[in-house]
Amino acid sequence: MAVRLALAPVSTYSASVPEPLVATDLACRRGGRTLFDGLGFRVDPGGALCLEGPNGSGKSSLLRLLAGLLAPASGSVIGGGRRTYLGHDVALKSGLTLAADLGFWARLDGGSARLTAAMAAMNVAGLAQVPCRQLSSGQRRRAGLARVLAAGADCWLLDEPTQGLDTASAALLASAMAAHRASGGMIVTAGHGDIGLAGPQIVRLG
């Protein structure tokens, strides 16, 4: 942990360094089946955690639990500052333009000023006036990630964020995640293989 803290530069964006994300003795039961129990971890500001494990081992459930969408069967999650979540479904409305859709969420998050930069960082600025129904799955994924960037949250919870992304877009995501960690942010991802995080902690489920 000390090494990780030493690697994290002093925060340049957030006003204060958020509390570390600490999970203690977490258990998750879905439909009478125990997915995991006794799970504990700690993510420090600037840190990243990768959840690995076979399909159905509870990676997505753990992320939903961290996002507050599921209640744990036991245990607790504290800290992590403000968290933002991106699941498999990116919640874009087919009838709205991308700018209108992301604008709504940015206003909810108080991040309208950040949205332009976030859309540029995920290379969707040129799609602003395109109706969401015309976006490809990779473009939708990038738009969802732009919403994460614009949220200005301390902790990103990303479920298989590179799914559907081409190499160039995955590189954009990697640099966005690096910048987020450099400013004291935390990242928890679920996924298979390398998603471009430098030196993440690994938690294996299942």
Place this chain on the structure above:
Amino acid sequence: MFWRLIRRDLLLIARSPALWLPVIFFVLVAAIFPFAVGPDARLLARIAPGILWVAALLAALLPVETLVAPDVADGTIDQLAARGIAMELVAAARIVAHWMGFAVPLLLALPVAGVLVGIDAAAGWRLALALLIGTPALAALGVVAAALTASLRGGGAIAGLIILPLALPVLIFGVGADAPGALRLLATASLVIVALAPFAAGAALRQE
């Protein structure tokens, strides 16, 4: 926050291709009934409020499948919940937006529908007032049923089964609006349904 949710819901309703469906359906039912009942104008005028109430109820049911289910399926509900927004607030906003999306056009189309079923002006005004009081309850029941059935396949049909019995008090007091005290009972029934609906729908949304 509440207004932002309503504004977005209204925008989505306005952009949806099904925007005019409830009101067209309402007018169509009013147009078809005289053919079904026959040329007895007095009979038609007598049952006209009942016809228009049933038409309004079914019009409220039409968009039920698109009220909540898409938001559950595409992760919108997750995004709202992850931001700590109460599902009751989401449901309340959806009720307001649904009411404005189906009931306001329907009330505007009421003169046309009224002429088609041969209702006179005095009865027409009474009916308009009763619909104004009763349609919020229909919208609220629609959102509750939509939330309860959001994760079911073919939830629309089940939603109908949920709504119809619950809508009976509104229907009974609405159709009998010229009886003394009926409007007050209608207002009471409507108020109770509208007040409880956000909690019922919110609880359903948290279970998704």
